[in-house]
Amino acid sequence: MKNYIQKISLYHSLIFFLLANIFSLIIDQSKNLIISNAICLFLILTIGISHGSLDHIKGKKLLDILKINNIYLFFLAYIFISLIIIILWLIIPTISLTIFLLVASYHFGKEDTEILGNINSLANKLLYFFKGLLIIIAPLQFHFEEAINIFKLLFVENEKFYIFLGFIEDNKVLPVIFLLSLSSK
Numbered sequence: 545m546k547n548y549i550q551k552i553s554l555y556h557s558l559i560f561f562l563l564a565n566i567f568s569l570i571i572d573q574s575k576n577l578i579i580s581n582a583i584c585l586f587l588i589l590t591i592g593i594s595h596g597s598l599d600h601i602k603g604k605k606l607l608d609i610l611k612i613n614n615i616y617l618f619f620l621a622y623i624f625i626s627l628i629i630i631i632l633w634l635i636i637p638t639i640s641l642t643i644f645l646l647v648a649s650y651h652f653g654k655e656d657t658e659i660l661g662n663i664n665s666l667a668n669k670l671l672y673f674f675k676g677l678l679i680i681i682a683p684l685q686f687h688f689e690e691a692i693n694i695f696k697l698l699f700v701e702n703e704k705f706y707i708f709l710g711f712i713e714d715n716k717v718l719p720v721i722f723l724l725s726l727s728s729k
Contacts, residue, residue: 653677684709
């Protein structure tokens with residue numbers, strides 16, 4: 545039964561992954577199509593909030609592995625790590641944002657594909673990363689100027705970072721990343 549569910553999940557993930565890539569390429573070719581803010585809000589409210597609301601469950605599992613019974617210790621560590629990240633963000637925002645986006649790419653891909661099993665192969669790790677990368681680079685693909693403005697609001701003021709993003713936009717590197725995502729498994 546577990547193999548059957550894994551197989552269904554794999555097919556679902558691959559179909560969704562391919563459709564997302566195809567949709568992205570179509571949007572890139574037709575700049576007249578507009579991604580509605582209502583659609584984005586719906587996705588955040590349905591997928592995003594439920595995703596983050598499960599952190600305490602993962603924390604409980606981690607505490608069980610470490611044989612710690614106090615859930616408050618998890619919340620204290622969670623808040624402490626959050627504060628450290630905020631402080632690092634204020635000190636080195638470009639590096640913090642880059643690390644955050646790379647980790648988020650892997651995290652989103654792994655969370656969505658984790659049901660496939662705990663096969664710890666390099667191919668799976670690449671699949672996780674490229675699948676999650678779709679979520680991370682979509683704002684740059686569809687709303688480049690708005691994404692740049694958000695980065696600036698996050699205190700990222702490194703000129704080389706924006707020159708690099710401008711190079712990516714000018715040379716249409718993002719569609720190449722989408723194609724790489726298609727071929728990763």
